[in-house]
Amino acid sequence: MNIHEHQAKAVLAEFGVAVPRGYAAHTVEEAAQAAEKLGGPVWVVKSQIHAGGRGKGRFEGLGPDAKGGVRVVKSAADVKASAEEMLGRVLVTHQTGPKGKQVNRLYIEEGAAIAQELYLSLLVDRDTSRVSVVASTEGGMDIEEVAASTPEKIISFSIDPATGVFPH
Template identity: 60%
Template structure:
């Protein structure tokens, strides 16, 4: 199943997971209104295509500017301008091939004050044919590069289908990320939510 980032975040939000506020923009003339509905002081403008590496990508058209498919803005008007530059252009990443993919929609998201970034995914482990969580303290980076160069920084937690998920798994993941205090409880809750989403929506 291929879905865009904004669609995935809507599913997360529907299940109660903490997600930053955002607006999807399909037409350039709607960008200013969408950006204005979000509080600053930072806005993140993201091209929506079915490919990874958007932030490091490049647009084929000069009109889109030299920045990649994920851009930081310090005002709503600037965010709207960046969205307008991206819409209708072609974004090339390491996953799209040289022809790239057209950007037919842009997601404008409310920025956050980020201290640390983590990686957390739930998937089917092909080696065990079981659901597994994969975590890493190296969030915000190409996880493929982390796996290649520093595989010890990636932890896998397999779920036994007979017993299912328990709070133990959530705590183990929290400890693997060096979380402390109330962060552990938040992690346990998030892992439980992600597991439920995975089972019920198959995505």
């Protein structure tokens, strides 16, 4: 199942997980309205495509110095300008390959002071048909690099569907 970040956060919020407030936007006007509803002083404008590495990705046609698909901005005008630049463009990341993916939706989220970044993933292991849990205290922005250089900092285990998760 592929869901966007804003959809995943809505599900988490339904179950009481604290997530930053945010709004999906399909147009520049919706992005500007989201910024107004959230208030400031910091917003995060996030491309919603089914691929990782969005922040480090690059938009086709904007040159090598252009900002990526996740941007921290400090004014409502910058939210609007980022939306104008991102919507309808193709974002190329290490996971999309050279063809990239067109950005048709943004997630405008309130900024937050991040004390610590952690990584947690639940995924289906197709070889075992079990859910695997992957976690790290090293954050998620460069989890591939963590896996390559310090694999001991990543913990993973599979959940047996017959017995579930044990407390230990």
